[in-house]
Amino acid sequence: MVLALRVLKAYLVCLLGKQLGVIQMIKKKSGIDVIFAAILIVGLAFLPSVNAQEESNGTDTSNAVSVDIAEEVASYSIKEISGSLSNFSEWANATVKLSTVYYNLANKKSAYSFNVVENNQQVGYIFISATKDNYPVLEFSKGKIPNEIPEFTTRSKSLVQERANEIKLESADKEEPVIGDMKPLYLGPTFYYAEYTLTDKKGKAKEKVIVDLPFSTIVDFNESNVNVSDKKNHYFNNTYLQHQQEIRKKDANAQWITLEKEMTDPSSYSTSSSSKSISGVPKYKWYYGCSPTASGMVLGYWASHGYSYLVTGYDLVRELAYAMGTDWPGSGSTWPYKIDDGIETVCNNHGYDNFDASNDIYVSWTEVKTEVNANKPFVLSMLNGGTGNGYTQPYGEHSVTCIGYYDGNQDYVYLHDTWDTSNVHYLAFGSWTGAMATWVRP
Structure with missing residues (x-):
């Protein structure tokens, strides 16, 4: 059921944006086809060991x-964030205060959230992993932690009370169920849940x-029913999920080792950091879908760097949308595996058959730096992408244009994200369940 609900969630985000207030903004953010999300959600729900860690049952706790x-x-x-990201400079003298301890589906600690406090005011938050098998910094933002937003928690309790009333009607003993305290769950960026245990007056768990806190939906992690054709399923299957899990664990372990060494010497802040940003990449606002818009920014860059026969702006985005088979008019969703083909088709249409666009579902930090250092912007398509700086809503299922990086104790990608034509936004590398890069190399 959780899979079907998440697919429905992504689909509603695409289709109902104009009518649902805050989702209006998200509608223009979403664009990766919902089936891409569906396949990877299976791994999130049923491979909890990414965030799981045995603690008190006699197993390894290292x-x-x-x-x-x-x-x-x-x-x-x-x-470090305040020193490396200009939009967070006010965090330089801030302190942190523990907000919430989160768990995963296996009832193991998955993360800790801390409020960032400056002059006795909450100015943001940061999530830290509860296991070294995940990146130290999971996400950070200037917004509020989801489980501290009153409308989220109030609505969640109301939904649980409705469910409790249903149980009361169906229970054999007719005893009134009791709602237990909320247990916060964190399964990765955008996946904030509240778990409640319903008991009867005798204390028996029912x-x-x-x-799902942000979307006020009851979910069931014991069921999943989505059928995907073999043609599309091979792209993001369980082998992919397991490989992503192994990469994440390896990279995370290395980051923890480096971080712990540098934390012992406070004078070493950012001494080994490096950054690079590609200039001249245009900023386009969401149009016809996030994937063609992000791809349009990449080709718009090349149009001003020796490939002047390429059209630019929204004419280019529209042409890319048609070439990629983007659902427009409609939700603006695009099958991920069509992004590279669409880019090459448009380049060929304008007389440039030398462009090589290729999708890479195993995105490494080394590859990101290599492309940016070579002044080659690329498309990054995320599943359950985290929250970029300056936002309170996560990217979710979204394609963006990667134009730079910061390489330090924590690694960030610099993005033109199709939502904002004024600023470059930052996102911690790995703040997603899965990601695919589309390299574009003339």
């Missing part, structure tokens, strides 16, 4: 992160109810 260590990491990280 990779568990205590709340005290997490607080040290949070304090250290906000100083049912566990899990609510």
Whole structure:
């Protein structure tokens, strides 16, 4: 059921944006086809070991992160963030305060959230992993932590009460169910849940109810029913998920080792950092879908760098949308595997058959730096992308244009994200369940 609900969620985001207030903005952010999300969600729900860590049952606890260590990491990280990202400069003298301890589906700690406090005011938050098998910094933002937003928690309790009333009507003993305290769940960027246990007056557990906080929906992680044709399923299957999990664990372990070494020497802040940004990449606002818009920014760059026969602006985006088979008029969604073909088709249409566009579902940090250092912007398509700086809503299923990076204790990508034509936005590398890069190389 959770899979079907998540697909429905992404689909509604695309189709109902104009009518649903805050979702109006998200509609223009979404664009990767919902089936891409569906296939990878299976892995998120049923491969919880990415965020899981045995703690008290006699198994290895070497990779568990205590709340005290997490607080040290949070304090250290906000100083680096303030020094490396101009939009967070006010965090330079801020402190952190523990907000929430999160768990995963296996009832193991998955993350800690901390409020960032400046002059006794909450100015943002940062999530730190509770296991060294995931990146130290999971996400950060100037907004509010989802489980601290009153309308989210109030609505979740209301939904659970509705479910409790249903159980009361169906229970054999007719005893009134009791709603237990909320247990916060964190399964990765954009996946914030509240779990409640319903009990009767005798204290007997009747049912566990899990609510998706941002979307106020009860979900069931025990069911998943989405059929995807073999032609499309091979692109993002369980082998991919397992490989992504292995890459994440390896990279995360390495980041923790480096971070712990540098934390012992406060004078070493950012001494080994490097950054690079590609100039001249245009900023286009969402049009016809995020994938053609992001691709349009890449080709718009090349149009001013020796390939002047390429059209630019919204004419280019429209042409890319048709070439990619983007659902327009409609949701603006695009099958990921059509992004590279659409780019090559448009280049060929304008007399440039030398462009090589290729999709890469195993995106590494080394590849990101190599492309940017060679002044080659590329398309980054994310599943459950985290929250970029300056936003309170996550990217979710979205394609963006990557135009740079920051390589330090934490790694960030610089983005033109199709939502904003004024600013470059930052996102911690790996703040997604899955991602695909479309390299564009003339």
